[in-house]
Amino acid sequence: MIRRASALVALVAAFAWLPAQAALFADDEARKAVLDLRAQVKQNDEAQKAKIDALSAQMNEMLLPLRRSILDLNGQIEALRSEVAKLRGQNEQLARELSDTQRKLSEQVQVLESRLRPLEPQKVTLDGKDFQVDPEERRQYDAATGLVKRGDFAEAEAALQSFLRRYSASGYADSVRFSLGIAQYGNRDCKDAIVSFKAFIAAAKDHPRAPDAALTLANCQADLKDVKGARRSLEDLIKTYPGTEAAKAAKERLASLK
Known part of the structure; x- marks a missing residue:
């Protein structure tokens, strides 16, 4: 009787252990799957980053001449602005000189006319x-x-x-x-x-x-x-x-x- 009771207890304990062991196996697989997924995601991210870096390098290589052209164009624009400002200053000076010349010429003409008037028919x-x-x-x-x-x-x-x-x-x-x-x-x-x-x-x-x-x-x-x-x-x-x-x-x- 006592032996039968001991065997029964042992059998019950065996059945109680099986679900716990199964659960333990399931957690390990899930953990492994998560780790694998993380590794794959990381690998994908790194591959995507590598592609982006490669594309960015290509873009930079392609845009470098354009940037240089833009810089050159900006330099030319600034030079033109400076030249325009210089020419504008020269034009203003020439306009002043022309105005002074016209005024002096007008005065000289008036003086000449006043001198010639007595000589006119x-x-x-x-x-x-x-x-x-x-x-x-x-x-x-x-x-x-x-x-x-x-x-x-x-x-x-x-x-x-x-x-x-x-x-x-x-x-x-x-x-x-x-x-x-x-x-x-x-x-x-x-x-x-x-x-x-x-x-x-x-x-x-x-x-x-x-x-x-x-x-x-x-x-x-x-x-x-x-x-x-x-x-x-x-x-x-x-x-x-x-x-x-x-x-x-x-x-x-x-x-x-x-």
């Missing part, structure tokens, strides 16, 4: 005729005719003859020929006065002073005792310029000639 209206004369021409004319007005006939004759030699085509020429005849007549140089008056009338028959010139011409002839010539001149005056004061004076002079 001037419009003159004389005896109903408009024409251009230069300042020196006008000055000499005014001086010569001024001598006639003052009665300085000798100086006036020389000045008027000099004027005609220098300005033979002047708009003043007709007036100067008339004034020359008057100066010569004033000097009692009737022969030269007759030549001057005839030249004046021939060149300017319709001149406002032509009747007076014809009358003075007749007076010169009369002073030289050329009565025939004086009569002819007076008759031509009355015929050519009827109704003028000179024509009225010519009629009176003609009646007094003997």
Whole structure:
């Protein structure tokens, strides 16, 4: 009985040990599986990291020329910016210099114009005729005719003859020929006065002073005792310029000639 009870206890203990042993075996396998999985994950991570590093190295190798190009381009851009800034400064300086030059040129032009203005041709209206004369021409004319007005006939004759030699085509020429005849007549140089008056009338028959010139011409002839010539001149005056004061004076002079 006692032996049977001992065997039974031993058999029960044996059955109780079997699940514990099985559980122990199951934990070892699970642990091994976990370790294997971890190792595989680590291996995969390392392989993935190696691939990433390789790709990164390739990328860096590929991007290195681009980076260098970008750096070179940045350097060129900075150089261009510096050059543009330099050129902008030069342009501003040139603009200032140009403005100063234009201002100085304008001032010089104004000064030059003020100096040249007295030398520019001037419009003159004389005896109903408009024409251009230069300042020196006008000055000499005014001086010569001024001598006639003052009665300085000798100086006036020389000045008027000099004027005609220098300005033979002047708009003043007709007036100067008339004034020359008057100066010569004033000097009692009737022969030269007759030549001057005839030249004046021939060149300017319709001149406002032509009747007076014809009358003075007749007076010169009369002073030289050329009565025939004086009569002819007076008759031509009355015929050519009827109704003028000179024509009225010519009629009176003609009646007094003997």
